[in-house]
Amino acid sequence: MRHRFGMRCSQPRKFHPAVADAIKIRRMLALLFFIQGVVTLVGQAEQLAGPEPGTLQRPADAVLWRSIAEADVIYIGETHDRPADHAYQLRLVRGMVRRQMDFAVGWEMFDQTQQGSLDAWDRGLISRQQLFQATGFDRRWAVYSPFYAKVLQTVKRARQENVALNAPPNLVKKIARGQNVSSQEKALLPHGFTTNRAAYRNFVALMGGHPGIPAHSVRSLFAAQNVWDQTMADRILQFHRLRPQTKLVVLTGRGHVAGGFGIPFFVKQKGSLRQLIVLP
Numbered sequence: 120m121r122h123r124f125g126m127r128c129s130q131p132r133k134f135h136p137a138v139a140d141a142i143k144i145r146r147m148l149a150l151l152f153f154i155q156g157v158v159t160l161v162g163q164a165e166q167l168a169g170p171e172p173g174t175l176q177r178p179a180d181a182v183l184w185r186s187i188a189e190a191d192v193i194y195i196g197e198t199h200d201r202p203a204d205h206a207y208q209l210r211l212v213r214g215m216v217r218r219q220m221d222f223a224v225g226w227e228m229f230d231q232t233q234q235g236s237l238d239a240w241d242r243g244l245i246s247r248q249q250l251f252q253a254t255g256f257d258r259r260w261a262v263y264s265p266f267y268a269k270v271l272q273t274v275k276r277a278r279q280e281n282v283a284l285n286a287p288p289n290l291v292k293k294i295a296r297g298q299n300v301s302s303q304e305k306a307l308l309p310h311g312f313t314t315n316r317a318a319y320r321n322f323v324a325l326m327g328g329h330p331g332i333p334a335h336s337v338r339s340l341f342a343a344q345n346v347w348d349q350t351m352a353d354r355i356l357q358f359h360r361l362r363p364q365t366k367l368v369v370l371t372g373r374g375h376v377a378g379g380f381g382i383p384f385f386v387k388q389k390g391s392l393r394q395l396i397v398l399p
Contacts, residue, residue, distance in 0.1 A: 183397070184218070187211075190395035191366060192355055194383065196373035197399065205266035207399035208370055212270055216277045220366060223358070224274050227347075227371035228260045228267065229283035231307065231354060237281045240271065247271070270370070282358055284369065286350035295343035297335070309353040312385045314345055321380055348375055352385035359392055373398060 187193055195211060197204035215222050229237060233254045240250045247268060251257035260267060274281050290304050300308075322341045351371065358367055375381040376396050383394045 184214070186395050187215070187220075187366070189393060191359060191363075191392040192369060192383075192386065192394045193366060194369045194371060194376045194394070194396045195399065196371065196376045196396060199263050199372055202264055202266070204399045205264040205270075209266050209269050209273065211397070212273050212368060215366075215368070216273065216279075221279075221364060222366040222368055223280040223282050223362070224270065225282040225284045225351075225355060225358070225367050225369040227285050227351060227369070227375065228256065229254060229281075230285040230287045231283050231350065232287050234283040237283050241275055241281055243275070280365075282354065282367065284351040284354045284371075286346050291343045291346050294346055295340050297339045307350075308346065309349040312345075312349045312352065312388055318380045318384070321378065348381045349385050351375070351382050352389075355382070355386055355392075356390050359390065 193211075195204075195208050197208065212222075212224065226237075236245070236250055236253045239245045240247070245253070248257075250271075251261055256267075271281060286307065287304075290300060290307060293300050293304070319338075319341055322344060323337060351369070355367060355369065358365075369376075369382070371382065376383055377398065383396065386392055386394060
C-alpha cells in the first residue's frame with residue numbers, strides 16, 4: 120500500500136483503539152518531522168499571498184533583483200528533497216555577493232541553540248565536518264543536498280553571516296505530543312504572537328489524508344507547527360532590530376511561507392519589514 124505522500128507502508132493491522140491512536144500520532148510525528156513541516160509537501164499548488172508580502176514565481180531577472188533590492192527579508196521557499204530548489208538558492212546567494220549586497224542567510228535547518236556553532240564556522244574556527252557533527256546537520260539535512268554546504272561556504276567567503284532561526288527539535292516534539300516543557304524550554308518559546316481559525320483550518324485541510332487522528336492530537340501538531348514558524352519570525356525580527364540595513368535571506372520549506380500563513384504572517388504582526396517570497 121502506498122501512502123498519499125509517496126511513502127510505502129505495510130497492510131494495516133488491527134490494534135486496541137487506544138494503541139491505534141498512539142500509533143497514528145507517532146506516524147504523524149514521523150511525517151511532520153520527516154521534512155521539518157508536513158505542509159511543505161503539499162504547498163506547491165497553493166494560491167499565494169498578494170502584495171504584502173510579495174510573492175514571485177518564475178520572475179524575470181530584472182524584476183527579481185529589483186524586488187530583492189527593495190526587500191528587508193527574502194524567503195526562498197524550497198521543497199527539501201528537490202535539488203533544483205537548492206541550486207536556485209545557491210545562484211541567488213552568489214548573485215547577491217556579485218552585486219555586493221549587505222545580507223545574511225537565515226536557516227530553518229539550524230535551531231537557535233546552535234548559533235554558537237554557526238558563528239564559529241563563519242569565523243573559521245571549526246571545519247564544515249565539525250559544524251555538521253556538532254549540530255546534527257550531517258544526519259538531518261545534509262542528506263537532502265550538497266548545495267547546503269555550498270551556500271554555507273559562499274556566505275563564509277563573502278564574510279557575511281549565517282543565522283540559526285528554528286526552535287530546538289526536542290522542544291517542538293514535546294509540544295506536538297502534548298507533553299510538559301521545562302522552565303528552560305519555556306524560555307525558548309516566542310511570545311506575543313496570535314494565530315487564527317483560518318490558519319487552523321488550513322492546517323486541518325493539509326492533514327486531510329490522515330483520518331482517525333484525534334482532534335486533540337491535530338491541535339498539538341498545529342501548536343508544534345506554530346512554534347516553528349513563530350520562533351523563526353521572532354529571530355528574524357531580532358536580527359532586523361540589530362542590523363536594520365542588512366537583508367536576511369531565509370532558506371525554509373515552502374509550507375512555512377506560502378498561502379498567506381507561516382513565518383511572514385507572524386513577522387507582519389510585530390514589524391513593518393518589507394517581505395518578499397520567492398518560490399523557485
